[in-house]
Amino acid sequence: MQDFRFDAEQHAFESAPSEACGLVVDGQYFRCRNIADDPCLDFVLDSRDYALAALTGTIEAVVHSHPQGGPASDVDLESCKGTKLPWHVFSVPEKQWSTINP
Numbered sequence: 001m002q003d004f005r006f007d008a009e010q011h012a013f014e015s016a017p018s019e020a021c022g023l024v025v026d027g028q029y030f031r032c033r034n035i036a037d038d039p040c041l042d043f044v045l046d047s048r049d050y051a052l053a054a055l056t057g058t059i060e061a062v063v064h065s066h067p068q069g070g071p072a073s074d075v076d077l078e079s080c081k082g083t084k085l086p087w088h089v090f091s092v093p094e095k096q097w098s099t100i101n102p
């Protein structure tokens, strides 16, 4: 299963205890910076990275990690609606993926 999930998991492990975030662009993982005030509790995807990703291909999904574990939060669900894209959440301790849709 050498798709975006493999690279996203590496990014998530490297970034812990901060949340890692990125985008799926044409099926590939595209790393983005997390510029949240407290990246251990939240993520804010750097808009410059988003713009760069949009130049390289079609943005298909938003990805971020939960270093403390757990599925998508209520805040994630709300934010997901705003992006009109599916969100993939990787729970680091459980090594499990979940997906939410707007």
Ligand SMILES: [Zn+2]
Pocket (backbone or CB within 6 Å): 064, 065, 066, 072, 073, 076, 089
């Ligand atoms: Zn989250």
